[in-house]
Amino acid sequence: MKLIFATATALALTAGLAACGKPASKQAAAPAPEAASAMAASTTPDPAAPTGDMGKMAMPAAAKMAKGQGTVTAVDTTANTITLDHGPIAEAGWPAMTMGFKASPALVAQVKAGDKVAFDLKLEGGAGEITAIQKQ
Ligand SMILES: [Cu+2]
Incomplete structure (x- = not known):
């Protein structure tokens, strides 16, 4: 057991x-x-x-850079704007047109109406600011 x-x-x-x-x-x-x-x-x-x-x-959220070419049609040294008759700007989806851009006083002083220019743009919120401009 x-x-x-x-x-x-x-x-x-x-x-x-x-x-x-x-x-x-x-x-x-x-x-x-x-x-x-x-x-x-x-x-x-x-x-x-x-x-x-x-x-x-x-x-793109912050800012987008674009390059363009055009002719200066007006310069406003008081408002610090450069008006350009510019070609299409693919980066912004813009066709050729004439429009004003903000620019620093130093850049505004570099150009006058009639100048053919190449320029750099900073695109932000549908607006463009010229960050560099060179006469052609
Ligand atoms: Cu434009």
Whole structure:
């Protein structure tokens, strides 16, 4: 009787341990690869996406540079504007037209009506400011 009882207890303990051990090791083994692959999936594209998007989006959001050519039709040294009959400016989506641009007093002083010029524009909020101008 003692032997049988001992064996039964040993079997029950073994079965109990096996029953506890199996689900425990299954649960531990199953989420581990999922968590590892989820981490791998989120860490692999995440650093690439923000850097790539932000690198492209930061520029247009702040200001865009454009180059153009045209003829000065008027210079206003009081308002600090240069009016240009300019060719199309692809960066701004503008056709050829005559329009006034803000410019620093130093740039306004460099040109006069009738000058053919090449110029750099800083485009911001639909408006353009001349940042550089050279007579052609
Ligand atoms: Cu224009």
